[in-house]
Amino acid sequence: MSLKGIRTNDKHIKNLANIVEGNRSILYKKEDLLAYDCDGFTIHRRLPRAVVFPNNTEEVAKIVKYCHEHDLPFLARGAGTGLSGGAIPLNGEVIISLVKMKRLISVDFENRRAVVEPGFVNLKLTNSISDKGYYYAPDPSSQYCCTIGGNVGENAGGAHCLKYGVTTNHILGLEVVLPNGEVIEIGKDGIPDAPGYDLLGLLTGSEGTLGIVTKITVRILKNPEAKQTVLAYFDNVADGSQAVSDIISAGIVPAALEMMDQIAIEAVEAAAFPVGHPKDIEALLLIEVDGISAGIDEQIHQILEVCKRNHVREVKVAQSEEERARWWANRKTGFGAMGAISPDYLVQDGVIPRSKLPEVLNRIHEISREYGLRIANIFHAGDGNLHPLVLFDARKPGETEKALKAGSACLQACADAGGSITGEHGVGIEKREEMRFIFSDEEIAAQTDIREVFNPKNLLNAGKLFPTPGRCLEVKKEEKSVTAS
Numbered sequence: 355m356s357l358k359g360i361r362t363n364d365k366h367i368k369n370l371a372n373i374v375e376g377n378r379s380i381l382y383k384k385e386d387l388l389a390y391d392c393d394g395f396t397i398h399r400r401l402p403r404a405v406v407f408p409n410n411t412e413e414v415a416k417i418v419k420y421c422h423e424h425d426l427p428f429l430a431r432g433a434g435t436g437l438s439g440g441a442i443p444l445n446g447e448v449i450i451s452l453v454k455m456k457r458l459i460s461v462d463f464e465n466r467r468a469v470v471e472p473g474f475v476n477l478k479l480t481n482s483i484s485d486k487g488y489y490y491a492p493d494p495s496s497q498y499c500c501t502i503g504g505n506v507g508e509n510a511g512g513a514h515c516l517k518y519g520v521t522t523n524h525i526l527g528l529e530v531v532l533p534n535g536e537v538i539e540i541g542k543d544g545i546p547d548a549p550g551y552d553l554l555g556l557l558t559g560s561e562g563t564l565g566i567v568t569k570i571t572v573r574i575l576k577n578p579e580a581k582q583t584v585l586a587y588f589d590n591v592a593d594g595s596q597a598v599s600d601i602i603s604a605g606i607v608p609a610a611l612e613m614m615d616q617i618a619i620e621a622v623e624a625a626a627f628p629v630g631h632p633k634d635i636e637a638l639l640l641i642e643v644d645g646i647s648a649g650i651d652e653q654i655h656q657i658l659e660v661c662k663r664n665h666v667r668e669v670k671v672a673q674s675e676e677e678r679a680r681w682w683a684n685r686k687t688g689f690g691a692m693g694a695i696s697p698d699y700l701v702q703d704g705v706i707p708r709s710k711l712p713e714v715l716n717r718i719h720e721i722s723r724e725y726g727l728r729i730a731n732i733f734h735a736g737d738g739n740l741h742p743l744v745l746f747d748a749r750k751p752g753e754t755e756k757a758l759k760a761g762s763a764c765l766q767a768c769a770d771a772g773g774s775i776t777g778e779h780g781v782g783i784e785k786r787e788e789m790r791f792i793f794s795d796e797e798i799a800a801q802t803d804i805r806e807v808f809n810p811k812n813l814l815n816a817g818k819l820f821p822t823p824g825r826c827l828e829v830k831k832e833e834k835s836v837t838a839s
């Protein structure tokens with residue numbers, strides 16, 4: 355029996371356990387590691403070597419230094435809700451879980467900023483400051499459990515990012531442990547627009563390949579004086595899509611402008627928060643405007659007019675906060691609701707110019723027919739961020755592979771329409787090859803060159819983000835280990 359009751363011959367596990375204070379500092383038994391073999395992208399799985407739970411930056415830095423010196427692959431993990439496989443230990447990594455680092459360190463209302471540890475859950479920030487009339491804007495639908503560290507990793511978005519911007523627009527400073535264990539601060543004291551290269555921008559959305567974030571200074575916002583929410587039902591998708599374009603063209607920037615298609619409506623109505631949407635419509639829009647009270651009624655009037663011009667079947671304004679909350683719960687649990695109508699589903703995440711919505715949605719219908727799989731669409735229509743959800747049954751031979759191909763074809767459709775292969779879920783392992791849809795080899799090489807400056811041994815989260823096998827650790831082994839669930 356060695357220190358902390360650890361029974362293993364793996365000297366690295368013993369040494370790593372000794373770095374971290376407390377008894378429950380490391381997992382290394384197979385039965386414990388199973389919970390960490392994937393994230394929200396469950397199609398690929400691999401066991402980590404161990405999962406370590408540091409309490410503070412100093413411990414993170416020591417763990418990283420140890421891994422660096424002993425050539426052990428490692429990666430950071432928040433809540434593990436990522437949908438592109440960013441936290442999957444492809445190379446049997448040591449996972450550095452940040453869940454114990456979950457303090458709200460400080461709030462500075464005067465300068466509208468807060469400092470959190472990376473394991474702090476997104477929604478807890480708004481809940482902690484709402485009594486003073488403030489909130490944190492980026493609101494991924496997973497916000498009740500995902501961490502702000504993970505949001506920085508993926509540059510997460512959310513329904514209300516149309517008006518307020520995604521995570522990167524709300525990050526003022528980061529403390530980062532570099533892949534050699536050195537600790538640096540970027541955006542010191544949260545002063546915006548520092549001279550020099552925009553390292554905050556570079557680190558945010560780098561999917562845990564450049565460093566491990568251990569402290570985050572974020573912007574907080576004053577609650578809007580008023581908000582109103584509209585629900586509109588359309589008999590066909592083209593009319594709904596046109597209404598989206600017309601609302602933005604009218605000069606209105608809604609806080610949120612979301613769309614669901616017929617299959618998505620079937621799912622949310624069969625799941626935990628039904629609101630009674632008609633099942634025979636092709637599209638619904640959920641539109642929210644906020645700001646000073648004076649202008650809100652006029653904006654709502656304009657939105658209702660746009661919907662009518664586009665042959666809306668029914669349109670209504672939420673009559674109470676309770677009704678508004680119900681509509682949002684129905685929308686925000688949309689991905690999980692797929693479980694009510696399909697054994698498995700794959701979430702895709704492409705971006706297109708808004709004007710191409712009808713064309714790309716048509717193409718997605720064709721892809722659905724070509725592959726013989728149903729595809730639901732729930733998405734941030736206002737900023738053209740599509741989420742085709744490919745429904746499949748992994749128990750049927752070959753269906754997982756078919757779903758992956760259908761998902762990739764949806765991303766090709768987005769790229770062909772002048773868009774991109776990810777709006778907010780990141781590339782991870784899921785879309786590495788699809789990076790070629792939008793970047794040339796030279797453009798990819800330029801980005802991997804940047805990674806090498808930060809992460810020259812490529813021990814940190816190797817094999818993610820880029821289709822560059824030559825530079826990835828053990829990629830061949832990794833490809834063999836991939837198993838469909």
Ligand SMILES: Cc1cc2nc3c(=O)[nH]c(=O)nc-3n(C[C@H](O)[C@H](O)[C@H](O)COP(=O)(O)OP(=O)(O)OC[C@H]3O[C@@H](n4cnc5c(N)ncnc54)[C@H](O)[C@@H]3O)c2cc1C
Pocket residue numbers: 393394429430431432433434435436437439440441452472493494495496499500501502503504505506507508509510511512513561562563565566567568689690778779815
């Ligand atoms: C039901 C559901 C709904 C979702 N809705 C949305 C949505 O609306 N918008 C959206 O953007 N996403 C959404 N997501 C995806 C996911 O929740 C986000 O990507 C979120 O930001 C991941 O946070 P996490 O704490 O789970 O990170 P993880 O999944 O643990 O990690 C994500 C990535 O960040 C890296 N990372 C984690 N912590 C750190 C750190 N401290 N330093 C450096 N790198 C780190 C990891 O290595 C990994 O590459 C949804 C997911 C689910 C399951």
